[in-house]
Amino acid sequence: MATQRHVALYVTGSIAVYKALALTRLLIKSGAAVRVVMTKAAEAFVTPLSFQILSKNAVATDMFAGADVKAVDHIELADWTDLAVVAPATADIIGKLANGIADDMASLTLMATTAPKLIVPAMNQHMLDNPATKRNIATLQKDGLTVMEPDNGFLAEGYQGRGRMPEPETIMQRIETLNPQTTPLTGKNVIVTAGGTRERIDPVRFITNDSSGKMGYAIAEEMAQRGADVTLISAPTKLAPPAGVAMVDVLTTEDLADAVTSAFKQADILVMAAAVADFKPISSADQKIKKSADNDEMTIKLTKTADILKRVAQMKRPGQLTVGFAAETQNLLDNAQKKLISKQLDLLIANDVSKPGVGFNGDTNQVTILQPDQAPIKTTLADKHVIAKQVVDQISQRVQKEG
Known part of the structure; x- marks a missing residue:
């Protein structure tokens, strides 16, 4: 972190x-100047004096205090801020920020702050999963705020669940990614694909897979945080678009192929994280296929879908990087190595989706990163945002290496 960066x-x-x-202490140790704002509810848990001693600054608690007669307190603090961190962020403050409510010192000052904002939710899992909270978090992300994913663990209520505030060290890592700086990915034109494509059988049925899109979305978010100009081409998911990322929605594999090949002409990096349907029905019925009393079976003839990475390999020019994904259930390294070579990829991210906690439709993943000139790198099982950071680290190193 840059010395004397102003963190509210x-x-x-x-x-x-x-x-x-503890987070205040880490911010101070990193060289930041820290000023703390507390809500009345926060004062019920810890006194302002504790934060005052650690930060060496007065703690703001009352929007009517008028501490500086020559300035409007909340505007002065908002203008001073280089980065605003809300930690812990309750459902209450998230709702206020999402809906433009400014009725205390915290929400009022945040409303006036134009600097980047990092929101660190902390609440019971039931509150986190409440539809209103989900809508509010999606609104914040759409508005360009960065929202950290809460941890899983032992909650204050005495049982396991999602909603724990991440550890201060983890928050500091995310803060570092928000620190404006030039990285090897700054200004790079990056395409990321995500989600599972759908191939219609009839108007109400389709062939697809279990992809949630979380891995691709996490990579797109990480790329954007490192200064890349990111276009996320997404098959259907239930995820909110990452902040600072251009979205292109697609449905079928052919839709995805058209979007990728069109965008690839101007791209520096392509990350094909989408789970592409390998087969599609030869024909799709115009009307719903009805069950027949005379026949207990139905045969659907399938044909291969477009091989997008094969198309891209034929278009690839010097300096462009292509990254593929391989979801396997057996012979992981052998199958992945064949794909790395046959698709002329610079990196291949392989995972064994038969293992618990790995791959499709979950929050965690474990991958092996293959490159033509390096030994495979195997990650540990971790949250997909952590895996995304490790994958992007390798892509960034590849960009540096190739100039």
């Missing part, structure tokens, strides 16, 4: 407030 830390009413004290 907003602390709201959660049992996780104690972690914000």
Whole structure:
């Protein structure tokens, strides 16, 4: 972190407030200047004096305090801020930010802040999964705010679940990615694909797979945070678009192929994280196929879909990087190595989706990263955002190596 970067830390009413004290300490150690804003609910858990001692700055709690007679307090603090961090962020403050409510010092100052904002939710899993909370988080992301994924673990209520505030060290890692700086990916034109394509059988049925799109979305978000100009070409998912990413929605494999080959002409990097349907019906019925009382079986003839990476390999020019994914259930390294060579890829991200917690439709993954001139790199099982960072690290190193 740049020395004396101005960080405004907003602390709201959660049992996780104690972690914000450790976060304050880490920010100070990194060289940042820190000013803390606390809600009344936060004061019920920790006193402002604790943050004042750590930050060496007065803690803002009251929008009517008028601490500086020569300035409007919340505007002065908003203008001072280079980065706003809301940790822990309760459902209450998330709802206020998403809906433009400014009725206390924290929400009022955040409303006036134009600097980047990092939101670190901390709440019970049931509150996190409430449709209103989901809508509010999606709104914040759409508005360009960065929202961290809460951790899984032992909750204050005495049972396991999602909603724990990430550890201060993890938050610091995310803050570092938000620190404006030039990276090997700055200004690069990057295409990321995600989600599972759909191939119609009839108007109400289709062939698809279990892809949630989370891996591709996490990679797109990580790329954008490192300064790349990212276009995310996405088959249907239930995910909110990452902040700062251009979205292109597709449905079928052919739709995806057309979008990729069109965008690839101007691209520096292509990351094919989408789970592409390998086969499609030879023909799709115009009307719903009805069950027949005379026949208990139905045969659907399938044909191969477009081989997108094969098309891209024929278009590839010097300097362009292509990254593929391989979801396997057996002979992982052998099958992945064949794909790496046959598709003329610079990197291949392979995973064994037969293993628990790996691959499709989950929050975690474990991958092996293959490159033509290096030994395979095997990651540990981790959250997909962590895996995305490791994958993008390797892509970034490849960009540096090839100039």
